[in-house]
Amino acid sequence: METKIRKIGNSLGVTLPKQLIEELHLKNGDTLTIEKQEGNIKLKPIDPEFEQWAEAYRQANVDYKEVLKELAK
Template sequence: MTTRIRKIGNSSGIIISKAMLDQLNIEPKDELELYVEGDKILIKKVKQPREGWEEQFKNADLLEGEEDLMDFNNQFDDEEWTW
């Protein structure tokens, strides 16, 4: 894909096709990191802390049965703890 630099106020910008944004899972208002490597400008989506963790835990079956932990009682909880 080729594009041209466009004047945007006092700055310049480029248009990135919807197909390319979809391929990279980039949506409006996503934060992007731009940096120069040699004679190239590289654009990378900034990942949020813990992004994708829930999906990875589900894939590893680590969240399965999590609700069972809430029903775990012990002697201290039953006899000594004041709610």
């Protein structure tokens, strides 16, 4: 798939092809992360529910680190 860089106000942007939008189940207002990897751009949708779950998981690992170590024995 190809798209062109376009001027949007004082910025530059790209439009996503309809096929890609449908395949990724994207909708207006969704948030994407942008990463630069080895000279390439990677766009990744953010799932707010998953982000909340992931943060709770990270926090539980910090809060209960010693308990989890004991349970793993």
